[in-house]
Amino acid sequence: MEPDKISPEKSFELITQVITQARNRFEENGFIYIFWGILIPITSISQFILLKNEYHDINWYPYFLIPIGGIFTGYYFSKKEKNKHNQISKIVSFTWIVLSLNMMIMGFLFAPALKENLSPIILILLSLGIIVSGASIQSRLLLFSGIFINISAFLCFYLEWIYHPLLMGIVSIIAVLIPGIILMVQHKRK
Secondary structure (H helix, E strand, O other): OOOOOOOHHHHHHHHHHHHHHHHHHHHHOHHHHHHHHHHHHHHHHHHHHHHHOOOHHHOOHHHHHHHHHHHHHHHHHHHHOOOOOOHHHHHHHHHHHHHHHHHHHHHHHOHHHHHHHHHHHHHHHHHHHHHHHHHHOOOHHHHHHHHHHHHHHHHHOOOOHHHHHHHHHHHHHHHHHHHHHHHHHHHHHO
């Protein structure tokens, strides 16, 4: 028995359909970009304020909100979409899970070893997630946002450490929150 052969046109149509489904999922969930685009600046700018006011012993406390945000994100997606996963959305979701776990492990366990390199490394990982998301759904907005975050990460290596959280907050507003709002608006117009 020969396997079914698909014409190039049918194959292209199938690929387009999968990409469109993934794009719709992420645009609809522009909410998650908005959520993280608010949570990251809150934690980062709070740390900056604590550092500037010389609360060095507790400056990292705001980051306890990040694992709570991760739990909320997992819960949100588990309730929202039971059977809407195609291969692209599975790959993007898995990529974000791995990147998020790595960012949290580095932030909570390896911060003393990474010292002033922690923020740039976390920004690099964040940029990879945004770039993969943008490439997978063919969103130039997310692709350019990821590139912007990546460039900011490398600039962060040259900043005085106390300004790293401030930069992270500003970058998250520009490259996570604003694109999330734009994606949600675009989806609602369709």
